[in-house]
Amino acid sequence: xxxxxxxxxxxxxxxxxxxxxxxxxxxxxxxxxxxxxxxxxxxxxxxxxxxxxxxxxxxxxxxxxxxxxxxxxxxxxxxxxxxxxxxxxxxxxxxxxxxxxxxxxxxxxxxxxxxxxxxxxxxxxxxxxxxxxxxxxxxxxxxxxxxxxxxxxxxxxxxxxxxxxxxxxxxxxxxxxxxxxxxxxxxxxxxxxxxxxxxxxxxxxxxxxxxxxxxxxxxxxxxxxxxxxxxxxxx
Amino acid sequence: xxxxxxxxxxxxxxxxxxxxxxxxxxxxxxxxxxxxxxxxxxxxxxxxxxxxxxxxxxxxxxxxxxxxxxxxxxxxxxxxxxxxxxxxxxxxxxxxxxxxxxxxxxxxxxxxxxxxxxxxxxxxxxxxxxxxxxxxxxxxxxxxxxxxxxxxxxxxxxxxxxxxxxxxxxxxxxxxxxxxxxxxxxxxxxxxxxxxxxxxxxxxxxxxxxxxxxxxxxxxxxxxxxxxxxxxxxxxxxxxxxxxxxxxxxxxxxxxxxxxxxxxxxxxxxxxxxxxxxxxxxxxxxxxxxxxxxxxxxxxxxxxxxxxxxxxxx
Numbered sequence: 001x002x003x004x005x006x007x008x009x010x011x012x013x014x015x016x017x018x019x020x021x022x023x024x025x026x027x028x029x030x031x032x033x034x035x036x037x038x039x040x041x042x043x044x045x046x047x048x049x050x051x052x053x054x055x056x057x058x059x060x061x062x063x064x065x066x067x068x069x070x071x072x073x074x075x076x077x078x079x080x081x082x083x084x085x086x087x088x089x090x091x092x093x094x095x096x097x098x099x100x101x102x103x104x105x106x107x108x109x110x111x112x113x114x115x116x117x118x119x120x121x122x123x124x125x126x127x128x129x130x131x132x133x134x135x136x137x138x139x140x141x142x143x144x145x146x147x148x149x150x151x152x153x154x155x156x157x158x159x160x161x162x163x164x165x166x167x168x169x170x171x172x173x174x175x176x177x178x179x180x181x182x183x184x185x186x187x188x189x190x191x192x193x194x195x196x197x198x199x200x201x202x203x204x205x206x207x208x209x210x211x212x213x214x215x216x217x218x219x220x221x222x223x224x225x226x227x228x229x230x231x232x233x234x235x
Numbered sequence: 236x237x238x239x240x241x242x243x244x245x246x247x248x249x250x251x252x253x254x255x256x257x258x259x260x261x262x263x264x265x266x267x268x269x270x271x272x273x274x275x276x277x278x279x280x281x282x283x284x285x286x287x288x289x290x291x292x293x294x295x296x297x298x299x300x301x302x303x304x305x306x307x308x309x310x311x312x313x314x315x316x317x318x319x320x321x322x323x324x325x326x327x328x329x330x331x332x333x334x335x336x337x338x339x340x341x342x343x344x345x346x347x348x349x350x351x352x353x354x355x356x357x358x359x360x361x362x363x364x365x366x367x368x369x370x371x372x373x374x375x376x377x378x379x380x381x382x383x384x385x386x387x388x389x390x391x392x393x394x395x396x397x398x399x400x401x402x403x404x405x406x407x408x409x410x411x412x413x414x415x416x417x418x419x420x421x422x423x424x425x426x427x428x429x430x431x432x433x434x435x436x437x438x439x440x441x442x443x444x445x446x447x448x449x450x451x452x453x454x455x456x457x458x459x460x461x462x463x464x465x466x467x468x469x470x471x472x473x474x475x476x477x478x479x480x481x482x483x484x485x486x487x488x489x490x491x492x493x494x495x496x497x498x499x500x501x502x503x504x505x506x507x508x509x510x511x512x513x514x515x516x517x518x519x520x521x522x523x524x525x526x527x528x529x530x531x532x533x534x535x536x537x538x539x540x541x542x543x544x545x546x547x548x549x
Contacts, residue, residue, distance in 0.1 A: 072437075088430070
């Protein structure tokens, strides 16, 4: 079943065409990577999907309903979760409260604490639950972002460059986490790290200059000449 | 002792001390403290919007005055008794806050400050414009015989202290309850990072609106009680000065702390009181004290206390 689809989705900032006419379909249960050179329009596309950025034209469908006109918070309530590219935790609040804020959208009372501890445990931060988020290391803040996403039990989890700035050992743990999460949620992953893309994604979509350049399995994308050219230049 | 138990002990303890003080304080300080408790209630209301939600308003005098005139005018011209007049005052503040929030919350930051300031000035000028009824700057006195609440004479100092204490207790406990509830925690999160809160699925506009209505309503309650307890309503209370006061009290006492507004109001009141006894240039002393506090306790007195000693302070 198709969970998310966009038709003719475009965003123009004055003269700049950030995203142009993107038709994008995401099947329920898959892990999809969205890749492309810097400035390809990945974050803008995802911003239109989750409602942070209003599109210039085109439509977004989620779970068989047109959500193009819905504000961001209502899309989140329908089962999307979005983690920010630039770490955006509540720095002056404890780690547990960060996750609790996300959990309280669907839970109340003691169930919140349970869900919070469970989510922190899954990303390996349970022993830091009372620490102020701003005091956590960068890698731990990234993991906290992911805990805030998964505690929402989303149907669609959108991760915007989750491994940016992580150490290699942390990236390995992250890959394992994605594989585990893929059993419960559809995942849309904006990612630069090719090893993460190759090892976790079922399918890959490549954006270039705001348009879909190619789509396929990681292997197909790896062998695609146009993608090679876009990333590496010809030669 | 758990954080909750400590919190309750501290706040209920303060209320108990304030209650007991009325039996031992000399008349002068007795009267001062009654006034401070009413003004601190105003600051508690202001703190909900400024300290907890992170919205800097310079228009709260509009809510304070709405409460004061809503109460005063109905007693003066409609022959209301104090109880319904107080309710009219509080409702007037709630209505004004509801409407102003709809307009002002379209802006943030400096623009929000300016919009609230402009509306408050418009309110102040409106009071002057209708001077025939409001008596403008001169104001009007609410006579002692109009200040009988359920047979209790509020012009009597003991009764006045008790009423001020009751108002402050309600406001303080309401604020404590609010900031410990999910709604209050969401307000704090909005203060820290509104966009993130929105992307967690919260309607941040509705939350800010709610915060402003609660804040304005508490401010109006303080204004209504102030007018009733001290028997006077005047346009000065709608001037920009009375928008700046709660900001100062809250900043000094500690923005985003439940006790901060009271501590700040108490501190500022007695700072002016004591320094004006020493010199006619008392504002100089007040100014220096404020500069020192800003330098060495930028989070306010209660905020510093929380940072250094009592981490659990709400």
